[in-house]
Amino acid sequence: MSTNNDSKMEEICKDMLEHDDFNSSGCGDMSFELSGDNADDLSPSPQTSRKKFNRDDSNFRTPAPTKLSFSPPYKRVRALRLFDSPLTPKTIIQNSSGPTTPLPRNRLFGDKPKAVACAYAEKEKPAANVNPFTPDGQLLSKKRSRSIRSLESPKFIVRPPKFELNESDMSDQEVEQPTKRVALQESNIPRYHREFLELELIGKGQFGSVFKCVNRLDGCTYAIKKSTKPVAGSAFEKTALNEVYAHAVLGKHQHVVRYYSAWAEDNHMIIQNEYCNGGSLADKIAKEPLSAAELRRMLLHVAEGLRYIHSEGLVHLDIKPANIFISIEKKVNLNTADDGFEELDSSTGQMYEEELTYKIGDLGHVTSLSNPQVEEGDCRYLPNEILQEDYCHLTKADVFAMGLSALECAGSGPLPKNGPQWHAIRRGHPPLLPQILTKDLMELIKSMIHPDPIKRPSTIQILQHRALNPDCTKSKADLTRELNAEKLRNEMLVKQLKEAAMCIKTIQNSSRLIGKKVNRSVSTTTF
Numbered sequence: 001m002s003t004n005n006d007s008k009m010e011e012i013c014k015d016m017l018e019h020d021d022f023n024s025s026g027c028g029d030m031s032f033e034l035s036g037d038n039a040d041d042l043s044p045s046p047q048t049s050r051k052k053f054n055r056d057d058s059n060f061r062t063p064a065p066t067k068l069s070f071s072p073p074y075k076r077v078r079a080l081r082l083f084d085s086p087l088t089p090k091t092i093i094q095n096s097s098g099p100t101t102p103l104p105r106n107r108l109f110g111d112k113p114k115a116v117a118c119a120y121a122e123k124e125k126p127a128a129n130v131n132p133f134t135p136d137g138q139l140l141s142k143k144r145s146r147s148i149r150s151l152e153s154p155k156f157i158v159r160p161p162k163f164e165l166n167e168s169d170m171s172d173q174e175v176e177q178p179t180k181r182v183a184l185q186e187s188n189i190p191r192y193h194r195e196f197l198e199l200e201l202i203g204k205g206q207f208g209s210v211f212k213c214v215n216r217l218d219g220c221t222y223a224i225k226k227s228t229k230p231v232a233g234s235a236f237e238k239t240a241l242n243e244v245y246a247h248a249v250l251g252k253h254q255h256v257v258r259y260y261s262a263w264a265e266d267n268h269m270i271i272q273n274e275y276c277n278g279g280s281l282a283d284k285i286a287k288e289p290l291s292a293a294e295l296r297r298m299l300l301h302v303a304e305g306l307r308y309i310h311s312e313g314l315v316h317l318d319i320k321p322a323n324i325f326i327s328i329e330k331k332v333n334l335n336t337a338d339d340g341f342e343e344l345d346s347s348t349g350q351m352y353e354e355e356l357t358y359k360i361g362d363l364g365h366v367t368s369l370s371n372p373q374v375e376e377g378d379c380r381y382l383p384n385e386i387l388q389e390d391y392c393h394l395t396k397a398d399v400f401a402m403g404l405s406a407l408e409c410a411g412s413g414p415l416p417k418n419g420p421q422w423h424a425i426r427r428g429h430p431p432l433l434p435q436i437l438t439k440d441l442m443e444l445i446k447s448m449i450h451p452d453p454i455k456r457p458s459t460i461q462i463l464q465h466r467a468l469n470p471d472c473t474k475s476k477a478d479l480t481r482e483l484n485a486e487k488l489r490n491e492m493l494v495k496q497l498k499e500a501a502m503c504i505k506t507i508q509n510s511s512r513l514i515g516k517k518v519n520r521s522v523s524t525t526t527f
């Protein structure tokens with residue numbers, strides 16, 4: 001069966017090579033990396049995951065044999081992306097009929113057609129990666145994995161031994177990172193000690209160590225994450241780059257840790273991020289659980305951050321208190337009513353309030369919804385469906401992890417990594433809490449860890465939930481109290497404004513009196 005199909009494939013490929021359109025397509029035609037006008041004709045296949053395709057087989061549309069012989073074949077070949085993969089019709093035939101001479105490859109230019117690579121080299125323009133999380137990158141990754149899958153589909157029987165892929169021609173990296181153009185090893189830059197003054201180690205994770213550093217030039221503090229192991233050229237290179245790609249795309253939201261730059265140094269990956277001065281949520285709850293009010297704030301902020309990530313077509317897949325960071329800002333409190341939350345700043349003598357902002361960090365597991373490459377996050381926060389490799393509702397996996405994080409923040413204690421308790425939680429039985437949360441809040445959190453992902457709320461539904469909108473549930477007395485406080489604050493500001501105006505007037509009058517004795521021209525401006 002395989003031999004039959006192999007010879008069929010040879011025939012098709014020979015037919016393609018002999019065809020005028022194909023042979024005469026110049027190098028210009030070969031630079032089609034991002035153009036995919038014809039790709040959809042052939043193999044629109046379901047979303048992929050690196051582990052398993054958990055999709056209905058009926059969704060797999062492989063080309064019908066009759067379609068294989070339509071003319072001209074160039075269009076079809078282009079749709080297969082055979083030009084930019086090592087499996088061109090030519091190499092397939094060469095591989096099948098004897099020893100081959102591998103095409104010269106240049107890592108910096110990745111898998112660009114040779115002519116295009118030469119054009120780049122002539123202009124001395126180094127190649128750049130295509131971020132797989134940008135719209136263009138998502139399209140490219142999706143189409144590349146489609147064409148690779150279509151090559152692997154039984155219709156084409158591109159299988160060993162006859163069409164065996166040469167390891168150097170078709171590495172895992174190329175299959176999984178079609179957007180990668182620059183090898184980390186070739187972009188090592190010694191920046192860390194030149195540009196930053198290392199202050200202290202602020203955290204350590206599986207991937208790397210995070211240092212608090214001051215930039216020598218701008219004087220600002222940053223969190224710099226260095227991979228523990230050298231990643232360039234290793235299996236971890238993809239993970240390291242993934243985090244950089246995700247940060248670069250998601251780095252502009254108030255509830256996602258901001259990204260500044262990334263580089264490779266000593267073959268280690270280094271990422272310069274916003275420094276969150278309140279540390280991680282895990283460190284905070286290790287001291288004491290969050291109050292109900294603080295829990296609400298945390299849920300609002302993290303749901304905002306997740307809503308943004310999901311709206312960009314991405315999922316985090318490693319939400320947990322250790323990956324949520326806190327930024328603390330001191331805000332001067334003009335409200336005179338002492339509710340016990342303010343503190344006195346001894347240097348300024350002013351009352352201030354601390355405002356906490358929760359931010360989602362550690363984007364190492366981020367993947368796109370359109371072409372998911374799922375690397376499971378921490379098993380304590382993992383929903384059952386991900387363990388079963390069902391990736392149909394990935395955004396709800398983030399919601400589940402957020403629900404369990406909320407329970408941990410409310411004082412549930414450490415969550416189980418496995419065993420009967422692990423399963424009980426995934427059957428919808430949350431762990432016991434030392435504090436009583438309002439019915440609404442508990443209902444919301446329970447819905448977030450519902451065993452059925454479809455029944456879990458979306459981030460928008462979470463944000464609109466009455467438990468997180470205390471304004472809707474405030475009593476008339478609460479609202480009157482708040483109104484009076486605002487009135488008082490307003491009166492104080494009006495008084496301060498009047499005093500300032502008086503002060504300016506007095507200064508102007510006294511300078512006019514002094515100026516009378518001096519014989520010089522005076523220009524005045526009226527506002």
Ligand SMILES: Nc1ncnc2c1ncn2[C@@H]1O[C@H](COP(=O)(O)OP(=O)(O)OP(=O)(O)O)[C@@H](O)[C@H]1O
Nearest residue numbers: 203204205206207208210223274275276280322362
């Ligand atoms: N931007 C930041 N501001 C403040 N602290 C940070 C920041 N980034 C990381 N940290 C600290 O460093 C720890 C490890 O960081 P991070 O989670 O990014 O590393 P990791 O190696 O990817 O972790 P993991 O084991 O989850 O894969 C965090 O839990 C936190 O305490």
Ligand SMILES: [Mg+2]
Nearest residue numbers: 205322323362
């Ligand atoms: Mg982490």
